[in-house]
Amino acid sequence: MSLATILAAVAGAANSGGFFALGQYTSHMTGYLSQLADNLVLGNLWVSLIAVLALGAFITGAGFSTYLINWERLHSARRQYALPIALQGVFLLLFATGGVFTSELGRLFALCCLCFIMGMQNATITKISGARIRTTHATGMVTDIGIELGRAAVALSAPASGIRPDKSKLRILLTLVAAFLGGGVVGAVGFSEIGFWFALPLGLTLLGLAGPGLRLR
Template identity: 70%
Template sequence: MKTTRRFFHPHSFARALVARRRSPGNDLILATILAAIAGAANAGGFFALGHYTSHMTGYLSQLADNIAILNLWVIGLSLLAISAFVAGAGFSTVLINWARNRASRQQYAWPLAMQGSFMLCFSFGGVLTGDIGRLFALSCLCFIMGMQNATITKISGARIRTTHATGMITDIGIELGRAVFCVLRPQAGLRVDAAKLRILLQLVFSFLGGGIVGAVGYSHVGFFFSLPLALILLGLGVPALLTKQL
């Protein structure tokens, strides 16, 4: 009897991850990859620019503080970061809805491919010097972060956000609190959502692992460490774009 061997095809795997018809497993795999990229890019943003570019709460707080003391430079920097993040989220939403109307099988491939393209641009941000280079790199990376958060939010039906570690850690705390309450009052009938807790822990550790890799990479290579991150994003999005639509 002949046995059929199944081979791993990267292009087919990438197309499955961004397909219109999705499974929770594919959502989790894609979210894990994107969380690692977000962690790496976020750490890289700090090493390259001195800013954590996924942390909009920090920029909003920074904006309030510096409005109070009339520090115009930091006010402008904070507004630029927030505006770029919002613009990235909006651009991702426009792309997804445009592709949904024209080529529904590519609706999630387009924003990932575009994120890869912008990440390529960020990798050459070090070529520009002075304040212009810093402003370009900051706005580019915040734009990418906004795109990614909006993309995974749309893909998962708002169940997952890969750049919003505060929300994920809060949810982990909630589940751990439920676990403690279950021990103290087992008769209350409260249950821990173990599956949700595993997903949250996986994403947080993926973000952390990506951050460690990004910190090491950017500290040794600089902006050009963004190139492999860009290639991963392009590798996720481009195969589906090259597939003939039926």
């Protein structure tokens, strides 16, 4: 639970960083799908290409994380999550260097890098939790909170129904949403003040989380 909370906070900070540094919320793939559809109709091919690259980077990150986790399960099951978390930290450090590039291609690299990280993290926490939570997917978490509150309302109005909320899941979801929000506030302040370089402490945080596991490999 502590790991998921830290990852959610980092995701919130990185997502806010994407907006302040790039003008894009990089965990929001629904938005990119809508952006792609709208701009294909409008004939804005450059914007459509950006959406395609963002979606592709997110999917590739999720696939890469899943590959690493399953590879580790075959070779060192006890440390199966250390390597993907460490690599997310490395990619956040690379994202920090995106501020060095002032060209449009440099910013596009930074966008794809951050989407790749988001995909990696979403897949990693999905595998860790058995698909119960996804730290970069706030829409899903908020939906699940609503579902549990609805079940609680049924339990109050019709106790004999046997329907009960999953209090443990609800507590986890509320904690993760709060962590994502808190991380977002910190990220918004950090990226607005110092730009891309604020990704450095985020990357170092993930490397610190993964360090013990990597040392014991």
